Amino acid sequence: xxxxxxxxxxxxxxxxxxxxxxxxxxxxxxxxxxxxxxxxxxxxxxxxxxxxxxxxxxxxxxxxxxxxxxxxxxxxxxxxxxxxxxxxxxxxxxxxxxxxxxxxxxxxxxxxxxxxxxxxxxxxxxxxxxxxxxxxxxxxxxxxxxxxxxxxxxxxxxxxxxxxxxxxxxxxxxxxxxxxxxxxxxxxxxxxxxxxxxxxxxxxxxxxxxxxxxxxxxxxxxxxxxxxxxxxxxxxxxxxxxxxxxx
Amino acid sequence: xxxxxxxxxxxxxxxxxxxxxxxxxxxxxxxxxxxxxxxxxxxxxxxxxxxxxxxxxxxxxxxxxxxxxxxxxxxxxxxxxxxxxxxxxxxxxxxxxxxxxxxxxxxxxxxxxxxxxxxxxxxxxxxxxxxxxxxxxxxxxxxxxxxxxxxxxxxxxxxxxxxxxxxxxxxxxxxxxxxxxxxxxxxxxxxxxxxxxxxxxxxxxxxxxxxxxxxxxxxxxxxxxxxxxxxxxxxxxxxxxxx
Numbered sequence: 001x002x003x004x005x006x007x008x009x010x011x012x013x014x015x016x017x018x019x020x021x022x023x024x025x026x027x028x029x030x031x032x033x034x035x036x037x038x039x040x041x042x043x044x045x046x047x048x049x050x051x052x053x054x055x056x057x058x059x060x061x062x063x064x065x066x067x068x069x070x071x072x073x074x075x076x077x078x079x080x081x082x083x084x085x086x087x088x089x090x091x092x093x094x095x096x097x098x099x100x101x102x103x104x105x106x107x108x109x110x111x112x113x114x115x116x117x118x119x120x121x122x123x124x125x126x127x128x129x130x131x132x133x134x135x136x137x138x139x140x141x142x143x144x145x146x147x148x149x150x151x152x153x154x155x156x157x158x159x160x161x162x163x164x165x166x167x168x169x170x171x172x173x174x175x176x177x178x179x180x181x182x183x184x185x186x187x188x189x190x191x192x193x194x195x196x197x198x199x200x201x202x203x204x205x206x207x208x209x210x211x212x213x214x215x216x217x218x219x220x221x222x223x224x225x226x227x228x229x230x231x232x233x234x235x236x237x238x239x240x241x242x243x244x245x246x247x
Numbered sequence: 248x249x250x251x252x253x254x255x256x257x258x259x260x261x262x263x264x265x266x267x268x269x270x271x272x273x274x275x276x277x278x279x280x281x282x283x284x285x286x287x288x289x290x291x292x293x294x295x296x297x298x299x300x301x302x303x304x305x306x307x308x309x310x311x312x313x314x315x316x317x318x319x320x321x322x323x324x325x326x327x328x329x330x331x332x333x334x335x336x337x338x339x340x341x342x343x344x345x346x347x348x349x350x351x352x353x354x355x356x357x358x359x360x361x362x363x364x365x366x367x368x369x370x371x372x373x374x375x376x377x378x379x380x381x382x383x384x385x386x387x388x389x390x391x392x393x394x395x396x397x398x399x400x401x402x403x404x405x406x407x408x409x410x411x412x413x414x415x416x417x418x419x420x421x422x423x424x425x426x427x428x429x430x431x432x433x434x435x436x437x438x439x440x441x442x443x444x445x446x447x448x449x450x451x452x453x454x455x456x457x458x459x460x461x462x463x464x465x466x467x468x469x470x471x472x473x474x475x476x477x478x479x480x481x482x483x484x485x486x487x488x489x490x
Contacts, residue, residue, distance in 0.1 A: 168409075
């Protein structure tokens with residue numbers, strides 16, 4: 001009985017979040033139009049770079065790979081941010097009438113996961129037109145995971161800074177630092193880079209594209225990052241929803 | 248002009264009323280430039296500045312590249328939400344007789360304050376790694392980048408929804424400033440001269456690494472800013488009419 005009620009609540013939360021997202025057709029258009037634009041632009045602009053030290057493949061391929069990760073990560077990241085910010089008042093009211101905050105969180109996360117699957121699939125399809133991908137299932141799995149990872153980052157920022165300007169500022173800076181340093185475009189051996197969300201997924205994705213073996217450390221690193229971030233985001237979301245975040 | 252001044256002061260007051268936002272406007276550009284300047288190795292790399300190839304430390308190059316980029320990110324996001332959050336108030340101002348140029352001057356003033364503040368912070372952090380040869384010109388180039396991207400952000404706020412707007416501002420400066428205008432690239436990409444960061448970055452690198460600065464990029468940059476501002480003003484007028 002309790003399980004059925006929880007499932008029903010989750011379904012209600014998920015369907016309302018998806019409906020809210022689809023209410024603006026521009027959102028759907030973005031999901032479809034942005035991946036080709038970003039991936040092709042990245043690859044094209046990177047082709048004017050020389051082979052810099054630290055680059056693991058040709059600049060154009062590296063650009064297309066980095067662009068694919070960019071799309072797969074940051075679109076769900078922005079969706080996660082606005083899922084939390086725009087639904088804050090509704091979530092507060094639902095929480096007051098007894099809707100468990102954990103279920104609300106799960107509904108938001110499932111919406112982000114659905115967007116991650118769709119974005120990942122489109123991004124991978126575009127990448128295959130630019131370069132050979134050795135393992136499509138591994139590449140798709142990594143992209144979907146990266147989407148969920150950044151969706152969680154967006155949700156975390158939205159829970160702590162539940163205002164559009166502040167939340168967007170932080171997300172934009174975090175995403176651009178991460179993309180520039182984890183993508184391998186900038187050569188660095190700083191230990192700090194290993195703490196960035198895209199560091200391990202980037203290694204996994206490159207292995208999936210070029211067909212090399214995935215390092216166990218990279219798989220564990222990605223899994224641990226997603227797991228820890230999910231727990232932290234759940235904790236912060238359930239604590240701060242209704243409290244107003246940082247003002 | 249008094250309603251423009253009042254609107255400008257109200258806009259600033261809204262920023263001041265949010266300490267978290269003020270802290271972020273200072274902290275984020277500083278952190279951004281400092282992180283990049285610290286993590287790259289200090290090898291010497293060849294860079295082409297004002298048609299001349301120079302040997303410059305990688306940390307200095309990255310710091311000089313990231314200061315305008317940080318300002319562009321702050322300006323862009325501020326511009327995006329300035330137009331979105333002020334839409335209802337601006338419609339009311341227009342109804343009570345405030346002219347379009349007055350409203351735009353007030354909003355542009357707030358944007359300019361955000362861009363100048365971000366450029367001051369990021370230039371100060373650049374100076375820790377490398378003091379630009381011409382600090383004043385470097386500051387002007389950085390502020391111009393923030394203003395151009397602020398206007399692009401305002402336009403994005405009028406044309407797109409917030410999700411698309413934020414995404415454009417996340418992707419645009421990275422592609423334009425970090426990649427297309429990078430002095431590390433061996434050739435200029437065909438689209439690079441048409442992107443918002445082109446002229447400000449040309450001036451920024453000239454000011455950072457050469458003693459004699461050619462001021463012509465600032466005029467081209469101001470022309471670019473004016474063109475984007477005109478398009479934004481037209482979009483804004485249309486929004487007010489529809490609203």
